[in-house]
Amino acid sequence: SGENKPDICIKKACTKDEWLTLNVGGKMFTTTRSTLTGQNPGSMLARMFTDDKGVGWKSSVDENGAYLIDRSAIYFEPIINYLRHNCLVLDKNINPYGVLEEAQFFGLTSLIDQLEEIIEMNQPANDETPIT
């Protein structure tokens, strides 16, 4: 199954995808425009980076040209990875509530559903079962 993955990658290189850097709360994330816009066309990130013109946020870049986003870098990490390969992966230390907060902020609806499911599953069973 690792066989067809390089093709995707070579395709990316061929289409000369545009590289950009996000400054998320002080930490830099380097990625491509297609990663930000490909997965969820209706999301805020997709709308922000779909084209260069007419976006209100366009002016907020730092001194190196990185796009400023006033959010948590720690919880953005699984978000950007999700956009890279359409697959949510959480490390043990990461609180899924923090990632949910970001998914909601960026309007990634498919991710919100997955995260809410994870949170529910991890919830300890409530002692609300009526005693008969």
Added chain:
Amino acid sequence: SGENKPDICIKKACTKDEWLTLNVGGKMFTTTRSTLTGQNPGSMLARMFTDDKGVGWKSSVDENGAYLIDRSAIYFEPIINYLRHNCLVLDKNINPYGVLEEAQFFGLTSLIDQLEEIIEMNQPANDETPIT
């Protein structure tokens, strides 16, 4: 619920919110003035960044213009996230006492209450129950 979040964000961009960087114990946090002043108007951070003039701390910036704060970056992380979306999220590794220390330093009273509750809940039950 992810629908109305982008509006908040676009509003932020429109009002041309001022970006600034905090140098917390050597680590940089990039955020906006409204994040620091919006949530707890009476807090030290709010008072520090409410306007440009008359604040004693104003002169303490590093060589890149980042505001110097002599505190722990690790425990400031959940503090700044709390200010971003008014929601406290702690990872498993983080000792809530460390965050409480920062919440007290910055005078974030609503956060102090939440943290004290978390600490109390995590406390192992004491063996002080009198033996009858």
Added chain:
Amino acid sequence: SGENKPDICIKKACTKDEWLTLNVGGKMFTTTRSTLTGQNPGSMLARMFTDDKGVGWKSSVDENGAYLIDRSAIYFEPIINYLRHNCLVLDKNINPYGVLEEAQFFGLTSLIDQLEEIIEMNQPANDETPIT
């Protein structure tokens, strides 16, 4: 057994191995060309860095000349270590699914097998055993 290791290292230094830096999602990894190409000649990384010419990705370098790779730095870490000493080591916090995702992306087939085995072993036993 630590006796013969320095020899390997001295050999490396003698052959004047070329150093290069990868910018993986914003984080820098410094390594040698032989590390990237030695282990899995058929992998994407090996093909990317086997020679300087004719590779589509060649043009994608950042302003410091680091090769841009739009992937997760956290999960790339065990990948590059694997390439360094042909041995997979995972820390407790790291979700093996995230590393598997990268192994598949880079076409490292031997690593994929190891990771799938690890994931299967960590899987809690399913309650699918038929009730007779």
Added chain:
Amino acid sequence: SGENKPDICIKKACTKDEWLTLNVGGKMFTTTRSTLTGQNPGSMLARMFTDDKGVGWKSSVDENGAYLIDRSAIYFEPIINYLRHNCLVLDKNINPYGVLEEAQFFGLTSLIDQLEEIIEMNQPANDETPIT
């Protein structure tokens, strides 16, 4: 209790406390001279930074003027936080032995006692209870 904390902070700003950066094993920690000298006047850090003259270490600064200290950044983190607010806070991942090593190196006697107590408490009970 968060009420009187900002006062401490404003006092700090007013006395124009001197900012300096420590390069601990390659990682930068920005802090104030009074943080390093205030808590434990007899400690090595206090003696190093009490005044500018006559200290042997004075010449060891890196190219940015940060004071070079050949120790572990990971275990220095709780040390500097302790000096900031006179309170020891350890995250779950941190091995207290590593912090003890630093407390001993820097001669922070009050901290050494606390750390030895923590280590003893975490010790699994020994099977040395005599069998009767």
Added chain:
Amino acid sequence: SGENKPDICIKKACTKDEWLTLNVGGKMFTTTRSTLTGQNPGSMLARMFTDDKGVGWKSSVDENGAYLIDRSAIYFEPIINYLRHNCLVLDKNINPYGVLEEAQFFGLTSLIDQLEEIIEMNQPANDETPIT
């Protein structure tokens, strides 16, 4: 016991120990030549840094003059700390196999023994005890 530690440190400063930076897989470690050469005179690191001449690796420095080492920064961290104070300290998250790999690479024989012991102790008891 924290009393005699500062002496060691002052001695270091007096002998004008040479500072150098290692670029281990992209992360910088600042240390002194005596740290790298003092503990295990026969190790690869000691031989690399014992004097300036005649070593094959001498030419491999990055653009800032840091010595390039194509290894994992995460697992090098406990190695360099061990060299600093002759004491092995491992955090909970760190996989000791990863550190063993580095100890073997650098030929630190005393450390290899300690790590192998730790790994053996952490091993879950095998179910190989013969059933009689």
